[in-house]
Amino acid sequence: MDSVADTPRKSMLRQNLAEFWYYFSESKSAVVGLAFLAGIILMAIFADFIAPHDPTIQYRECLEHAPAWGEEKCNFIFGTDYAGRDMLSRIIYGTRLSLVAGGIVVLLCLSVGIVFGLLAGFFRGWVDTTIMRIMDTIMSVPGLLMALVLVAILGPGLLNAMIAISITYLPHFVRLTRSSYITESSKEYVIASKVAGAGRFRIMFITILPNCMAPLIVQGTLSFSTAILDTAALGFLGMGAQPPAPEWGTLIAENRDLMLSAPWTVTFPGLAILLAVLAINLMGDGLRDALDPKMKRS
């Protein structure tokens, strides 16, 4: 019985995936972005093997050493920072922090945002009004400012920065879930399953939610890149990850006074941020085109 029902479902899934990949791979830049992102993820996972040095070891005979290649002593491709630590290794380890921060922000936003969005869409009335007014309030303050104030309360640190950033992104997810829920819930297949006697939660999570996922995934990808940017911005302002944690924004902040005398300490971490964000955005563009033909512009 089960297998009979499952087979067409599986093949449909496979067909959907194939279709998705077809659209996605149509865009060369999206594939490049994906490949690059995969590279960054691998770098984060295997940082222990890739990084030429321990990111915390202070080579005190090589303070603020300029990038060097093939030198006998102080051979650091990206140079060293004020305490003689290898910039390249710190940036490689920093990948972990940035990716994890971005990922957690997106997961938090997705899970909390979906729940609130569904609640608002399902119950409507005062539940809806309350949730949406709170979201409007959050949106009325610029995200970075909001995050700053939240971190000021929670105390500086990577975890608190992630929480603060998640809160500022939440309204987008709630609004998106709510509006697609409302659109979907009036469609025939929902009414059909209601008639068939499906329970509230089944309708909410199993019947409707999967059909709202496409825009949420696109929003999630976009938020992934902005989360990395905002984490770095908070780190830069001294309110995010705290040194000696090698988070990219923090690296720039802690070396900022060396900006002119040892510019490599500031340039490379920023380049890392830019490249990572660019890769995710490239991929996000392709993802949007593939998942949501309605949003497809060109």
Next chain:
Amino acid sequence: MFYFVLKRIALLVPIFFGVTIMAFGFIRMLPGDPVAALAGERDMTPERHAEIMLKLGLDKPVWQQYLDYIWNLLHGDFGTSVLTNRPILDEFLELFPATIELGLTAMILAVVIGVPIGIFAAVKRGTLYDQGIMGISLVGYSMPIFWWGLLLIILFGGVWGLTPISGRISFLFDVETVTGFLLIDALLSGEEGAFASAMHHMILPTIVLGTIPLAIIARQTRSAMLEVLSEDYVRTARAKGLSPLRVYGLHALRNAMITVITVIGLQVGTLMAGAILTETIFSWPGIGKWIIFSVFSRDYYAVQGGLVLIAMIIMSVNLVVDLLYGMINPRILHTSS
């Protein structure tokens, strides 16, 4: 129309209260003792401590502090800065023109460059030009602007010595504050070189703050244009043999502008967030730098007041954009009312 406006304004009331509760609550939740922070390394007797708490009104119950707060807000009193003993509103108004000025020049830069290259990319769709423009704009969109600012400082200020890297004008010019907008004040002052100096100081901050809006506007203009170009009346116009300039310039652009205006409106919040970073990097005496400084020096009331004022400004701008949008595109009025 009247009903539409009224409804929009009514929507702002709960948000206003939301923002005040948030601003008030945040500040109460801050860790540490504000009076102790004032003392630094030095010691303070308990009597002295209590006296200062009393002066700051921190000895009252919290709900009463909130009611006092709202009451004062409604009378235009946004509190007093702990650091300078001056009214928050005065400080805000003194610094705000600098932020608007920078925001406007950044926006002008973004529109003046972003719209034409967006249109160009749309017209040349699929060509190398298109790909190049879109590629660069994606880089701009992905830019960590605090790093971008530092990079420009290193290059333009440090290596090449081309542009000033901080402040609004050379201190040599004692330009009288009339409007608060330095470009205008500099012109009014008639001092030779003042305007040039002010412009010169604006170059780097404008580029940094304008980068992300420029990228967004270019991308949005391109997609809006593409949509319009594929519509029947444009095709008809082209088929009728109207000159490309007329087609693109008149028909298409006018319709694409609706999208562009909305995007510009939506950028106000982004600009404000960008101003925090840009002003910090370039020592630009505006709201962004002020609010960061207030957060760091735990100037309770300044952060509180700044938060509410900024939220109010963004709400009003969004309101105006909504109304403008409603006027350009009357369909909105009917669907929402």
Next chain:
Amino acid sequence: MRKSLIRTTLAISLAVTASASLAAGKTLVFCSEGSPGGFNPSLHSAGTDFDASAQPIYNRLTEFEPGTTKVVPGLAESWSVSADGTEYTFKLRKGVKWHSNKHFTPTRDFNADDVLFSFNRQWKTDHPYHSVSGGKYLYFGWMDMGPALKSIDKIDDYTVKFTLNQPDAPFISNLAMDFASILSAEYADKMQTEGTQETVDNAPIGTGPFEFVSYKKDSVIRYNGFKDYWEGAPKIDKLIYAITTDATVRFQKLKAGECHIMPYPNAADLDAMDKDPNINLLSQAGLNVGYLGFNTSKAPFDNKSVRQALSMAIDKQAILDVVFKGSGSPAKNPIPPTMWSYNDDIVDYKYDPETAKKLLAVAGIKELKTDIWAMPVQRPYNPNARRMAELIQADWAKIGVTAEIKSFEWGEYRERIRAGEHSTALLGWTGDNGDPDNFMFVLLGCAAAKSNVARWCNEEFDGYLRAAKLTSDQAERTKLYEKAQVIFKQEAPWYTIAHSVQFRPVRKEVKNFKIHPLGSHIFKYVDLQ
């Protein structure tokens, strides 16, 4: 080619505008580091506030001679102390003129009423001006002026008598501090009748060398030289503070000739400043000390040999190289070497991880886990506490001590240290008045329970300090303080790190500028060539 042409044109136009405006009268530009909180020095506490108010605008009864901590007559021409050391009688200077502005034109010279107004406002809670402008007289409180004072009496228009509750040797130095600046009583009365009391603090009127002209927040403060200044008109016609918060940027401006003097350079830029032919890099040992305090009320730091072992494990030279970059001198005593009674016979703990390990083993300590607290702010005595903590952490790891770096928001940091939550904490002190009492008694005395980071109370040490407070014979006090320093070093409640050297890059055309050991920037004798 074209690029370089543009560059040259821009550079020339910059240079031309700069020199043209500077030529009109002598204008001195100081690239200050931040916006002042206000212009009444008794209401504020930061160096930035004093630089903008106390030094250019006001005078005090006694003054520090620029460049030293020697107390010289100011608005008081002379003074006498009663035999029991509790009564100070000041003869005031005659013919001292007040500034004027659009709110106020003085009708009389400086006199005793101004002295009474300036002190009573801070002291008496029922004074009509006590609560004006927030009324937080921080320094007046920190220097314990309230409890110290019994009365202040006007004997005649040019004689004032201060009576103290008990003899207090550093009192005369305290009166030379910025918070004790003298404001105009006549101006205050006028503003009170007009109902705009805050004006006194926002549009300052003083007797000092420079008249306040205007202030644009976060941009610029302007002063004019005061022609009728009692020491003679300053050589500079216009004084401008160009507010520039970033140290790197300040240096760029100095190089470009956009300002003449800048405070607080980045340690990283010192080399370049030294090499620049247009810049004189002045330096002077600062009147400060940076230290790591061991919380002696917590095990195992109550054990002297643990404190000694941890002291020996720290590579002081590395800290001086990395954090101070040559802008610090190693510290072995709790007071700086420029201060009288500094005991130079003391021998510092040598960097010796092996002995440190042994000492720990003897003390029975294995796998010590502890924390290092790092201040979140930059201070003269510690340009970067984070970096310092990272270095100490790495050093301690070598002798098997695991330390976690902790930091809190500044107010909270102080609160938690006062509550004794730390194991070891970085902090420091900058002198207020040049008296050793202002270091040792305040930071290490048994009575200073709260600002005593080490929570250390040694009866012998404390005995010397208390004895030194009661006599004003400096030779005797010196002996007492020297003995106290011996005990301090043996007991090692602090790991003394460094005394920072103050650097002031100054353009070559500036004459007669001296670094002030207490940190203020004083321009009254400065000239431009």
